[in-house]
Amino acid sequence: MAADIDEQPAGYERLLSTEHATAIARVAAAVAERRPRHVVFTARGTSDHAALYGAYLSEIRLGLPAGLASPSAITLFGARPDLSEALVVGVSQSGGSPDLTEVLRAARDSGALTLAVTNAPDSQLATTAELSVDIAAGHERAVAATKTYTAELLALLMLVEGIRAGDGGLPAEERRALADLPELAARTLTDPVAAQLAPRYRFAAQIVTTGRGYAYPTAREAALKLMETSYLPALAFSGADLLHGPLAMTDPDVPVLAVVGSGPGGRSMGEVLPRLGERRADVVVVGSAEIDGATRLAVPEVDERYAPLLDILPLQRLALALALTRGEDPDAPRGLKKVTATM
Known part of the structure; x- marks a missing residue:
């Protein structure tokens, strides 16, 4: 757990690198082009808290109603809500929870734009979604999630700000501010x-x-x-x-x-x-x-x-x-x- 915690500044730097920032920008541009009317997140455990952060960002920065889905409504009770105008985002470190995958599958069947935010780009969640963001946190040693949580936060922040910009890219001022995060995180950890x-x-x-x-x-x-x-x-x-x-x-x-x-x-x-x-x-x-x-x-x-x-x-x-x-x-x-x- 200590090693995972200490890796977070490097994780921020990696996710902000040109390779990953460009990949997130492409996803953000695709979402912006579809112009969803609202955003629905689905997640469990630690990822649920990252999704809650994403919901705040969506409502405050995008002006879109946002909330967290109840997976059991779909998996246990067979509900099939009309999500045709929604962006439905599954957030999961492993991408391995069947209920989250089922929510994305049902949402996609109803016409929603679906997106997976995960540390496992080859997972079932990622392959079920139309779009996918790799949080690039690397292998997490401890059971208790730390570096994958903050990687989810940063990926969601970059995604939402890219959608807000319209073309997926981050404004120069935003890029400069985010570039300071690795050093600030390292200082905080000392x-x-x-x-x-x-x-x-x-x-x-x-x-x-x-x-x-x-x-x-x-x-x-x-x-x-x-x-x-x-x-x-x-x-x-x-x-x-x-x-x-x-x-x-x-x-x-x-x-x-x-x-x-x-x-x-x-x-x-x-x-x-x-x-x-x-x-x-x-x-x-x-x-x-x-x-x-x-x-x-x-x-x-x-x-x-x-x-x-x-x-x-x-x-x-x-x-x-x-x-x-x-x-x-x-x-x-x-x-x-x-x-x-x-x-």
Whole structure:
């Protein structure tokens, strides 16, 4: 897991290289030409959180309604929704889950434009879809996904911005900003604070993660990593949802990891953090925002769209360190396999 985490800056650089950027641009141009009316994502596990990020991008950057499909509606209940005007995107590291493939097959039969975003370009998911994007993350050693998650994020970002541009290419300003990501990721991974926090939570019984907008998928992925590797019950909430009741469970014995950036989503957390303070919750702030008196996992400030590619890195480090501190093996979580086949 440690090796996979450390490879992420190189993964960003590889995906931004001319070869892969050109391939993604071709797919983006094909999507733009079809002019879909809405976007439907289908995914499971970690990829579900990348898909949620893609949904935010689609609605905010493309102005298209977007959501996540319920595969069981098609695979178990036999539903055949009319997706003729949709772009249907299957996101999967392995491309090996039969239910996701079945969603793409049904969508394509109904006239949808289908796209697979996967680390396995020869997988069933990729061959079923009309279009495919290779996230080029390379072999992932650990069961708990890290570098494939961030590769999915970056591929979806490049895809959406290419669709927005119309011709699939990224504007020069966007290319320059993305070119800084590998170095910023490498710098983020050198911060020792995440590992130093692990003893603080060694005996925690539960933990809460929270964020808004682009940060919400990060909160959900962090919760999953903590559950997978440390078997620590972790609940993820958007900052808004946290205020609608779950706030009542927070107290000094319930740690809260709050993902807070510098954009609109981060600023909106200004309403959440004081309420957590009233509950005397043990809060750690993750991101570029500086909060007086709060423990912080610092991340370089970037456009809020890019922040998920950096914010998750110290949280992956925390999950790894906490698992080791609690005497667990993060490379082989009990009961998990690299490919989980569901229908």
